[in-house]
Amino acid sequence: MSRPRRPILFVSSPDRGLINPLLVLAKELSRRGVPDLYFATSDNRRAEVEAIGADGTGTRVGFRSLGAPIPELSSGSWDDETYRAVTQESRWKAHKALLRHTFDTRFRDGTYRALATVTDEVEPALMVVDSLLHAGFELAVTRGIPHVVSAPFPPSNAMTKLPKGFPVPHSGLPLEMTAKQRRANTLFGVKRKAFYVTDALMRKRIVEYSQSNKELGVSKLASKYSSRIDEAAAVFVYSLAELDYPVDIPEHFRLLGAILPPLPEVPAEQEVRGWLDRHESVVYLGFGTVARLDEEEVGNVVEVARRLEGKHAVLWRLPAESWHLLPPADTLPANLRTEKWLPSQLDVLAHPHVRAHFTHGGGNGFIESLYFGKPLLLRPLFVDCYDQAVRGRDTGVGLVVERAHGIDVDDVTAKLTEVLENPSFTARAREMARLQREPGRGREGAADLLLSLAEVEPASTAR
Known part of the structure; x- marks a missing residue:
């Protein structure tokens, strides 16, 4: 049967x-x-x-x-235009722009x-x-x-x-708030609930959705x-x-926890793995496929790598469309390796010489880094990234850069150094790794x- x-x-x-x-x-x-x-x-x-x-x-x-x-x-x-609206510094305006767009x-x-x-x-x-x-x-x-x-x-x-x-989702606010933050949190929640009534475009789309629901059943x-x-x-x-x-x-x-395939994903890859083997302390820098850096920001990342030279190397996945923003190759610091694409980000994070991940705070990259016990420096880009960043800071697995836009060389260098050299961040990240491996x-x-x-x-x- x-x-x-x-x-x-x-x-x-x-x-x-x-x-x-x-x-x-x-x-x-x-x-x-x-x-x-x-x-x-x-x-x-x-x-x-x-x-x-x-x-x-x-x-x-x-x-x-x-x-x-x-x-x-x-x-x-x-x-x-959409990118700028959804990644603007005002978290409410960015949230509103995303809703209006989608x-x-x-x-x-x-x-x-x-x-x-x-x-x-x-x-x-x-x-x-x-x-x-x-x-x-x-x-x-x-x-x-x-x-x-x-x-x-x-x-x-x-x-x-x-x-x-x-904390209201996408507000990026901590649990322990100042009086100003509590007011901001309340206002964020009120605005979000009222948005579909107070915004003319959204009122129109609500009507369209109601009509469409009837047509679709x-x-x-x-x-x-x-x-x-x-x-x-x-x-x-x-x-x-x-x-x-x-x-x-x-x-x-x-x-x-993280949902990962069997590793290594690309066992035959040798070039990047060989470079990682030769450098005992590496920062992996990956801002995902969404972030768009300008020429000043790219130059400032290069300067951060230069300041880490002698103690730490930097592997940077920089999308091909941004490579023209890099300074001339012969001026780049010797400890910096840039790649347009990596066969497997997971294989990089799993490598024992990768000590930290500098990231935009997207959900998968956040939890995957911690699966491998790698602490984080977070530069949140938009919506949920802010929520993950503040929780990462408050749970002791990383730090957050002060500016939502731009790359402040002094701030990033200081915080990367702290994440790399203060053992408490790695210890906490490894605890998150242990929890993710539970049955x-x-x-x-x-x-x-x-x-x-x-x-x-x-x-x-x-x-």
Whole structure:
């Protein structure tokens, strides 16, 4: 007697920070021989999905198209005006700019229709949806399909109810606030709640959403923003309670730490690994694929490396489009290595000679650094980066630069030196590494939970 089909459908935006953990989980289930795996995302990720299991090491994952990627929703393809608005120093204005830019039925409706067609075909027993793809939650709740939320943020950022006085998500404020900060926190929360009523553009889009929901058949429960969390079978949070402020975390939240593939990712790579082998203390500098530095900022990073020369080396992943901003090659300090791309950031972070990570504070890079016990210097870029940065500082795993924009050479050099040479930062980061390696966490713990939720028995459970 054949067992009933229990398909698992992964649903994700194409952005690296959102799709990468889900690709890792799909590969893990494939490796275990789990049948009926599907992955719905934008067309530009087709090859990555179709490669899973193609070499015979696991079951194949069926790619299902959600259409071409939407440039407005991908931070790496924002125009300069949008980038400046979303990364401006006022955290409320930046938050408002992001909402105005992304809350639009034009970006939701096509995805919803495409996903409805996919679910008609696949009939999933469980959907695993990235936390920003609202069409996925709306469809799952409307159709009564159990869903799991994939959230690369602090647990409190995913919660729908927070205690009075708790830092409002995206405010970047600490738990222990001054009187001025408490007023700012209250005002941030009030503005956020009132925004959809007081802003003329958002009022117009609310009306458009209501009309579109009727046309698409989105249920009233599904149209509530809080339903994506409150109605979820589980919320997979790629962080730890110890990296957030004390708060009662809902029972269906699963704090998993970093979701990483088996390492090394690129075992044959020798050039960067050889350079790391030759330098006993290295700062890895990676601001993600979103940050856009100007010529002065690039020059100031070079000057920071120069000031560290003799004690520490710097490996800098600087996107190709910014290389023309570098000073002449013969003027660069000998301890600085720049790369346009790295075969694996994880392999770099795992190297024992990498002592710290200077980063923009994105969710995955933040938790991955700590998985390898590497303390952080954080230069938050926008929205959730500020929340991670202040929690990183307050939990003792790193420091935060004073300026949100620009590179202050004195400040960055002093704080990098402190992070590198004060053993308390490394000790605390290593404690976060230990916690992430506890049973039930990481890639294998998350995969076990998915199989349990979908009531699937894998063909092979070989580890």
